[in-house]
Amino acid sequence: MAATSDSLGGCHDRAGGSPWWVQLGYPSFEAGPDHLPRPGQVVRHYRRLKRRPDGKRWTQADLARALGVTERYVNLMEHHDEGFDSFSRRRFLAEILAIPPVLLGLAELPGLGKQTTPLQAPAVISRPAIDVEQVARRLSALNRKGDLSTAGPELPLVEATLRELYEALPFARGDQPYVKRLLVGYHTLAGSVLRDEQQPQRALEHLNKAVGWANSLQQETLLAFALYRRMTALIEFGQVERALQDEQRVRRLLPRLPADLRVALLLRGALAQARTGEAQRQPGRVLALLDEAAAWLGEALAGSGDDRYHLPLSRERFQIDRAAVLLALNWPRDALDSLPTRQLSGMTRANVYAELLAAEAYARLGEYEQAAALGLEAIPVARTIRSQVNLDRARRLTERLAASPFGSAPEVARLRLLLNQPGRGRGRAL
Incomplete structure (x- = not known):
């Protein structure tokens, strides 16, 4: 509960002289106003008590x-009390500078409420007949x-198209195998999107259906592709x-299998193996x-350049997946x-992934400043493309x-602020 002017003012009145703080x-x-101390003076005092990793006190x-x-701007905050109209900013300052919350008008740091915004229902595609060629082109563009x-x-749109495909399937006759291939494609796409958004249950529901349809078609290449997508999600979700x-x-x-799919599957297999305790002791299988x-x-x-499965294959992408x-073997x-x-x-998402891999490697090597710098570059981009999986990687970084000797550095505080900004995009500007 935030401190009120009545409750704090009463403390001052009873004493008759010294302010309550x-x-x-x-x-x-x-x-200052509302029977509170001047917030700029409070921040300046506690900022000077804050110590950097080298032992020196925090500067403006x-x-x-x-x-x-x-x-x-910090000078204006400290000397002219500007910039304290934001409750979230006061709370953040109290946290990073160890300011007693009551001094900034906060009796206690409020918890984060549960998200109650209902999910919007997907749009519905309503056409009397399915145009499989158009649906295939749409899938390629979305991939x-x-x-x-x-x-x-x-x-x-993906989920609405899936409904359209299921409605058309009983009447497709000679086109049924083609429609089933499209079902595999749209289910794997939906599963990959939901994996990126860190929704395990929904992602795996789609990917399990993709594997099921691919298996029913008895097409080994299609089945291998569906298994590749499911393996990626299972590894990400810790399964x-x-x-x-x-x-x-x-x-x-x-x-x-064709060479491109073979490379992708070998890399995923290596990543799954690397996450096991046995690989940490005997990495030979992973390296093979x-x-x-x-x-x-x-x-x-x-x-031939036939990218029918939209595998992210290039020499650079191979290097990222290998890294x-x-x-995972803890060889930073x-x-x-x-x-x-x-x-x-x-390749925005791949570049963010590579930056966060590098940041994690630097952190494990004790090169914390470089790790923080890369994290600060990656977080705004990951937020812009709504990549929750990369935001979670940044959170773990x-x-x-924060638990390292570098934990009191302003860069770490900045990382926490960027991760805690509400909404999409860049969040509220400070």
Whole structure:
């Protein structure tokens, strides 16, 4: 509950002289509005008590970096009490500077309420007959959008198209195999979007259906692709044993698969294996899978260019996926050496992923400042493309940095602020 002017003013009136904060043992700040101490003086006092990793006290420049504002703005805050009209900013300042909340008009730090905004129902496509060619073109366009950034905003359209396909299936006759292939494609797309948004139950429902339809068609390449997408989600959701079951199933298909799909599956298998305790002790099996994938990479890149499954295959993407495996083995220096030296053109989500892998590797090596800098670059982009999976990676990075000797640095406070901003996009500007 926030402190009110009545409750705090009463404390002052009963004493008759000293303000209530002096009576409670706090410094003799000048009185501000609403029977509270001047917030700028409070912030300046506690900012000077804050210590950086090198033992020096926080400067106005340090606080400016943490808040993402200019040093002049902090000067105005401290000397002219500007910028304290935001409740969330007061709460953040109280947290990072260890200010007793009551001094900023907060009796206690409020908890985060549960999200109550109802999900909007997806739009409905209503046409008397299905145009399978148009639906296929739509799937290709949505997959390209997902590869470059995110297809998240199009999820209602994806789910509406799935309903349309299911309604058309009994009447498709000779086109039934084609419609079933489209069902596999749309279910894998929906599952991948929901994986990126960290919705495990819904994602796996779609991916299980994709595997089921692919299995019914008895097309090994299509089945391997559906299993690849499901393995990716299972690994992300921490269900490594189930991912390994899919990996064993895929191993029987590998000799008959095209090179690009073979490389993708070998990399996923290596990542699943790397997440096991056995691999931490004996990484030979994981390294063998990486070597096998590398051996097929040249043929995969020299293929016909038939990207029917929209596999994110390039030499740079191979390096990113290899780095993820090495990091899972807790080999951070090798992971950094594996990462590409340049960003992938137009591949926003992959670039954010690579930045966060590098940040995690630097953090494990004790190079905390570099880790924080990469995290600060990645978070706004991940938020813009609504990539919850990457925001969660950034959150784990921030927790690691906060628990390190670098934990009191303003960069770590800034990371926490960026992660806690509400809504989509960049959040509220400070």
